[in-house]
Amino acid sequence: MDRAEATGLGVAVTGHAALLAALTLGLFAASAPPPVSDAISVSFVDDIALVSASPTPVAEPPAQATAPEAGPPEEAAPSAPEPAPPQPAPRTSAPSPERARQPQPKADPTDRRRPEEARGRSQRSRAPGLGDLNLDNIGRDPSPSRAQAAPAATMSAQAAADIAQAITRQVQPCADRQVYPGPGAERIVTPVSLRLNRDGSLAGRPRVGAQRGLDDENRRYAERVADIAVAAFVGCSPLRGLPQELYDVPRGWSNFTMNYRLPG
Numbered sequence: 001m002d003r004a005e006a007t008g009l010g011v012a013v014t015g016h017a018a019l020l021a022a023l024t025l026g027l028f029a030a031s032a033p034p035p036v037s038d039a040i041s042v043s044f045v046d047d048i049a050l051v052s053a054s055p056t057p058v059a060e061p062p063a064q065a066t067a068p069e070a071g072p073p074e075e076a077a078p079s080a081p082e083p084a085p086p087q088p089a090p091r092t093s094a095p096s097p098e099r100a101r102q103p104q105p106k107a108d109p110t111d112r113r114r115p116e117e118a119r120g121r122s123q124r125s126r127a128p129g130l131g132d133l134n135l136d137n138i139g140r141d142p143s144p145s146r147a148q149a150a151p152a153a154t155m156s157a158q159a160a161a162d163i164a165q166a167i168t169r170q171v172q173p174c175a176d177r178q179v180y181p182g183p184g185a186e187r188i189v190t191p192v193s194l195r196l197n198r199d200g201s202l203a204g205r206p207r208v209g210a211q212r213g214l215d216d217e218n219r220r221y222a223e224r225v226a227d228i229a230v231a232a233f234v235g236c237s238p239l240r241g242l243p244q245e246l247y248d249v250p251r252g253w254s255n256f257t258m259n260y261r262l263p264g
Helices: 003-030 045-049 097-101 109-125 157-176 219-235
Strands: 190-195 255-260
Touching: 157 219, 157 255, 190 219, 219 255
Parallel strands: none
Antiparallel strands: 190 255
């Protein structure tokens, strides 16, 4: 092999080695995996929507206090005039002896009896400390206008509504402590008859009337609702603040009936 062939062979080997190195580097770069990105956290909108925040109220600036306008100064009241000096009392001259000796006329005895009779009649018609009371009218029937007594209190529709509201306010805390029986129980209306003493305490156990609003869904809770109604009135007795004048009148609150229904 001459020198020319040896040089050509060396160049060929060098070129193949360079090509092999380039191919090896290209395959290594192509097989490298891409970089992994960080995971993203996801929040559920339903959970966030359950929390409702009310807007913060903006405090209004306090109203500026305005002082009343000053008016013109009041004029001082004029001073009272000075009292005039008292006039000297006129001197009375002593009666002359001749005028003093003149005899006084005698009073008529009939005139003396007349004032006494008038005074006696006035004393007979008036008694001390009774004012204008005429004693001659004692024992007679009084006039029809004075004989009428004051009208008694009556139970009106408005008075019954006020009493029902007063009882409801006092029984509501005990009703709120009862356990809800089941679906549809709020449609049951239970009449409850109360027998009350004058001090508001129960004279007996409340009685339950015929219930309304029953259907196939809530009929099984009817007895339970009746027990709840009775327990509410028993637990919050005695009742306070009921008008005493309407206790024993016709349709008074000594016997009072209310409709009980669970809140729905």
